[in-house]
Amino acid sequence: MSRLTPCFDALRSSGRKAVIPYIVAGDPTVASTVPMLHRLVAAGADVLELGVPFSDPMSEGPVIQRGHERALANSVSLTQVLAMVVEFRQQDQTTPVVIMGYANPVERMGYAQFAAECAAAGVDGLITVDLPPEEVGPLNAELQKVEIDNIFLISPTTPAQRIGTITANASGFIYYVAVKGVTGAGHLDSSDVGMHLDLIRAETALPICVGFGIKDAESATSVGAMADGVVVGSALIDTMTVAMESGSSLDVGVEKAVTLLGSIRSGIDNM
Amino acid sequence: MTDMISPNLFASVPDPDGRFGPYGGKFVAETLMSALADLEVIYRELSCDPDFQREFDSDLAHYVGRPSPLYEASRMSDAIGGGRIFLKREDLNHTGAHKVNNTIGQALLAKHMGKKRIIAETGAGQHGVASATVAARLGLECHVFMGAEDIKRQSLNVYRMKLLGAEVIPVTSGSKTLKDAMNEALRDWVTYVDNTFYIIGTVAGPHPYPMLVRDFQSVIGREARRQSLAMTGKLPDALVACVGGGSNAIGLFHPFLSDESVAMYGVEAGGHGVETGQHAAPLSAGTPGVLHGNRTYLMQDPNGQIMETHSVSAGLDYPGVGPEHSWLKDIGRVNYVAANDDEALAAFHHWTRTEGIMPALETAHALAYAEKLAAEMTPDQNIIVNLSGRGDKDILTVAAIEGIEV
Ligand SMILES: Cc1ncc(COP(=O)(O)O)c(C=O)c1O
Numbered sequence: 001m002s003r004l005t006p007c008f009d010a011l012r013s014s015g016r017k018a019v020i021p022y023i024v025a026g027d028p029t030v031a032s033t034v035p036m037l038h039r040l041v042a043a044g045a046d047v048l049e050l051g052v053p054f055s056d057p058m059s060e061g062p063v064i065q066r067g068h069e070r071a072l073a074n075s076v077s078l079t080q081v082l083a084m085v086v087e088f089r090q091q092d093q094t095t096p097v098v099i100m101g102y103a104n105p106v107e108r109m110g111y112a113q114f115a116a117e118c119a120a121a122g123v124d125g126l127i128t129v130d131l132p133p134e135e136v137g138p139l140n141a142e143l144q145k146v147e148i149d150n151i152f153l154i155s156p157t158t159p160a161q162r163i164g165t166i167t168a169n170a171s172g173f174i175y176y177v178a179v180k181g182v183t184g185a186g187h188l189d190s191s192d193v194g195m196h197l198d199l200i201r202a203e204t205a206l207p208i209c210v211g212f213g214i215k216d217a218e219s220a221t222s223v224g225a226m227a228d229g230v231v232v233g234s235a236l237i238d239t240m241t242v243a244m245e246s247g248s249s250l251d252v253g254v255e256k257a258v259t260l261l262g263s264i265r266s267g268i269d270n271m
Numbered sequence: 272m273t274d275m276i277s278p279n280l281f282a283s284v285p286d287p288d289g290r291f292g293p294y295g296g297k298f299v300a301e302t303l304m305s306a307l308a309d310l311e312v313i314y315r316e317l318s319c320d321p322d323f324q325r326e327f328d329s330d331l332a333h334y335v336g337r338p339s340p341l342y343e344a345s346r347m348s349d350a351i352g353g354g355r356i357f358l359k360r361e362d363l364n365h366t367g368a369h370k371v372n373n374t375i376g377q378a379l380l381a382k383h384m385g386k387k388r389i390i391a392e393t394g395a396g397q398h399g400v401a402s403a404t405v406a407a408r409l410g411l412e413c414h415v416f417m418g419a420e421d422i423k424r425q426s427l428n429v430y431r432m433k434l435l436g437a438e439v440i441p442v443t444s445g446s447k448t449l450k451d452a453m454n455e456a457l458r459d460w461v462t463y464v465d466n467t468f469y470i471i472g473t474v475a476g477p478h479p480y481p482m483l484v485r486d487f488q489s490v491i492g493r494e495a496r497r498q499s500l501a502m503t504g505k506l507p508d509a510l511v512a513c514v515g516g517g518s519n520a521i522g523l524f525h526p527f528l529s530d531e532s533v534a535m536y537g538v539e540a541g542g543h544g545v546e547t548g549q550h551a552a553p554l555s556a557g558t559p560g561v562l563h564g565n566r567t568y569l570m571q572d573p574n575g576q577i578m579e580t581h582s583v584s585a586g587l588d589y590p591g592v593g594p595e596h597s598w599l600k601d602i603g604r605v606n607y608v609a610a611n612d613d614e615a616l617a618a619f620h621h622w623t624r625t626e627g628i629m630p631a632l633e634t635a636h637a638l639a640y641a642e643k644l645a646a647e648m649t650p651d652q653n654i655i656v657n658l659s660g661r662g663d664k665d666i667l668t669v670a671a672i673e674g675i676e677v
């Protein structure tokens with residue numbers, strides 16, 4: 001079974017919220033990814049989201065787009081991303097890992113092989129931005145055989161009557177996209193988030209995590225008060241790349257991103 | 272080939288989920304799903320509304336200048352000495368290409384949906400110009416996404432769009448061509464989905480776009496069918512059209528699909544040669560995958576990354592193709608072939624000199640193939656080529672390739 005449900009059960013019973021960092025596998029280097037995942041866990045990450053680089057990341061803003069471009073310049077493939085999970089699992093058997101990406105690399109590998117390799121690598125869940133419930137049937141059938149969770153996005157434009165269709169296909173948790181737009185864009189409106197979380201809760205008992213638009217401890221706590229967890233991506237990658245572009249070493253860049261995650265962790269724990 | 276295909280088959284696609292066999296569908300982020308559903312509902316309603324049809328037909332007649340003529344290219348046909356070549360003159364449309372048939376239709380949808388802002392992606396700039404044109408006419412705000420590479424090679428069209436009041440947004444990500452322009456347009460649409468109508472320029476993208484663009488462009492084939500019967504007393508033996516995303520090709524082919532005697536050829540961009548890997552011919556040399564909202568043949572590497580394409584013509588420089596073409600390929604109804612850069616450039620000159628018609632470089636790919644096909648046919652056989660656009664926009668490109676300063 002996936003590690004996600006036990007993880008969220010434990011968080012719930014101790015009254016804590018999940019902090020979920022997102023990084024792109026192989027960005028900025030292939031060698032930096034697994035050590036960075038361990039450091040994020042040490043800084044308080046409960047679940048890890050690992051982005052699979054894609055040539056056409058249609059839902060990403062400029063910060064994460066460039067992460068995908070850097071990773072592709074390092075020739076990172078889906079196979080290699082799974083190998084990174086294998087390596088991560090050598091030291092960490094408990095932290096859930098979710099793979100996030102786009103449909104085509106998975107299509108190309110083939111659904112059955114993908115599911116089998118994810119299971120063998122120790123992947124717990126999958127988020128595929130461009131596989132809505134209407135298109136997910138055949139992949140879900142394969143994922144269910146190996147008990148890997150499929151996590152769906154719900155957005156501010158999702159009509160109330162559609163939420164049930166999505167939650168019926170979902171397991172692990174629900175990912176609520178807090179802004180209309182690409183990753184890293186805009187600023188989120190907490191009252192709107194609250195309203196949508198209520199609509200989703202009416203349909204499912206799954207935990208709900210909120211992402212897109214969470215930049216710091218303040219935005220994380222305002223959302224964390226309502227949700228079961230927060231996802232932080234662009235802010236981490238931006239912190240790391242801005243540091244490196246202004247001359248810091250890779251290690252210092254990673255350290256700054258990890259520190260930001262730590263401040264979000266303590267902000268949420270002390271709210 | 273088509274023995275087992277019943278005429279109803281072609282009317283049955285796409286199915287209610289937007290599928291053409293295994294191709295098509297709606298592979299987009301959740302944020303866009305309700306916008307696509309709204310568009311589908313409005314389109315299904317309006318497409319059977321006689322008032323909407325009248326409005327569309329009237330705009331095509333009085334604004335675009337339809338019907339476009341079917342012209343027998345006698346001098347070229349005589350020179351080849353084989354099949355007779357007829358040109359469906361989409362170059363004579365307002366704005367100079369077939370693209371405007373679709374933008375007129377989608378702009379009417381935008382108007383009925385009360386959207387005040389339109390966005391479009393463009394490669395050659397023809398679809399951008401056609402979108403900027405309808406936006407000017409309806410007083411809508413217009414933003415056109417165009418790859419930085421294409422902005423360089425289609426500078427005349429960029430200036431045309433600006434004159435029409437559109438904002439042209441250079442796209443510098445990825446290969447800086449049409450595919451990246453489409454990524455950026457989708458990102459914009461996700462962000463401004465409430466007030467924005469996305470006018471997709473070809474039969475690609477998520478359902479219902481491949482269906483509605485096909486329906487709007489099918490005016491080409493309906494006219495050509497009537498014109499052929501009136502001029503020659505029979506249906507053509509073959510149809511030829513270039514295929515970028517595939518809108519001018521499906522527009523010509525669709526009304527003939529059930530006519531078993533009519534052979535069809537879709538001509539992709541062979542670039543430096545399909546065997547070199549530097550081309551834009553996914554149907555000739557690609558594999559199925561998912562990009563820009565639909566499942567279709569793509570140019571991709573073994574890891575599912577989309578590959579960079581090459582074509583001398585910006586409008587064909589796209590790694591995917593409309594899903595209906597993928598299906599028509601698999602069932603064997605349409606033959607997909609390729610013409611290389613060199614062949615297209617030669618045809619550009621040959622047709623300009625022989626018929627006094629300067630084709631777009633996109634169209635020149637279809638003409639290059641039509642010359643070969645005609646040579647294998649007899650004078651009692653007719654070919655209709657979709658002359659999808661005029662070549663004015665390409666004059667500077669051709670001059671630059673030939674080292675001529677204008
Ligand atoms: C004149 C002309 N023909 C053909 C095309 C290719 O598009 P499609 O395959 O959708 O007809 C373009 C695209 O820009 C064009 O400008």
